[in-house]
Amino acid sequence: xxxxxxxxxxxxxxxxxxxxxxxxxxxxxxxxxxxxxxxxxxxxxxxxxxxxxxxxxxxxxxxxxxxxxxxxxxxxxxxxxxxxxxxxxxxxxxxxxxxxxxxxxxxxxxxxxxxxxxxxxxxxxxxxxxxxxxxxxxxxxxxxxxxxxxxxxxxxxxxxxxxxxxxxxxxxxxxxxxxxxxxxxxxxxxxxxxxxxxxxxxxxxxxxxxxx
Ligand code: Z5A
Ligand code: MG
Numbered sequence: 001x002x003x004x005x006x007x008x009x010x011x012x013x014x015x016x017x018x019x020x021x022x023x024x025x026x027x028x029x030x031x032x033x034x035x036x037x038x039x040x041x042x043x044x045x046x047x048x049x050x051x052x053x054x055x056x057x058x059x060x061x062x063x064x065x066x067x068x069x070x071x072x073x074x075x076x077x078x079x080x081x082x083x084x085x086x087x088x089x090x091x092x093x094x095x096x097x098x099x100x101x102x103x104x105x106x107x108x109x110x111x112x113x114x115x116x117x118x119x120x121x122x123x124x125x126x127x128x129x130x131x132x133x134x135x136x137x138x139x140x141x142x143x144x145x146x147x148x149x150x151x152x153x154x155x156x157x158x159x160x161x162x163x164x165x166x167x168x169x170x171x172x173x174x175x176x177x178x179x180x181x182x183x184x185x186x187x188x189x190x191x192x193x194x195x196x197x198x199x200x201x202x203x204x205x206x207x208x209x210x211x212x
Pocket of ligand 1: 014016018019020042043057072073097098103105106143150181182
């Protein structure tokens with residue numbers, strides 16, 4: 001019998017919804033329960049491409065809009081061989097943002113159709129589960145100011161949210177929306193339970209290809 005594979009779980013959601021907090025908590029809880037699990041964060045600012053992205057987000061560098069979109073995608077593709085290896089070794093991979101952020105942020109700029117935005121990420125490992133952390137703008141505001149990076153304004157974030165809603169209409173993907181206004185602990189418990197169910201369900205199924 002083929003070895004069981006790990007699940008690919010993506011965390012998406014609006015700014016300050018708690019994706020990074022929940023990603024860390026989930027991986028730790030899975031490890032504590034004896035599962036093998038790793039966390040990846042996109043953008044991964046540690047690679048050469050990631051450093052370019054980071055200087056763009058920090059407004060130190062200006063990059064043309066198509067160019068930065070392709071760099072965000074390239075930053076995912078550079079991790080694909082390692083992601084596939086882990087998943088096939090039975091390691092569950094949790095990703096803090098993925099291609100959906102890529103599409104939602106670029107398409108929110110206007111002049112970019114969703115289909116064009118999706119193309120560079122077609123064929124990436126397909127998440128078995130996409131958890132969308134939903135939080136209304138008032139609740140997000142209580143978690144502190146927007147930062148000072150690019151995209152961190154409420155009008156832009158509202159457009160990003162509308163793009164996420166369009167992407168969520170794709171029923172070939174396993175989107176689950178969770179209420180991110182709950183306490184960190186309650187939300188963690190809910191996410192852990194959904195993640196564990198998914199891990200069981202997909203362990204003997206082949207890994208899919210995104211948007212193919
Ligand atoms: N971007 C893109 O354009 N294209 C792409 O392909 C990708 C990304 C992948 C940087 O991302 C930017 O890149 C981002 C999208 C764009 N632009 N924006 N905006 P990033 O992932 O580096 O962004 P970030 O700085 O980590 O922010 P974030 O991800 O939006 O935050 P978060 O991870 O969702 O939240 P958090 O850091 O876990 O929590 C935020 C605060 O709330 C913190 O003080 C927590 O302690 C608090 N918190 C968390 N959960 C709770 C609950 N449940 N209750 C109360 N307080 C809470
Ligand atoms: Mg984050």
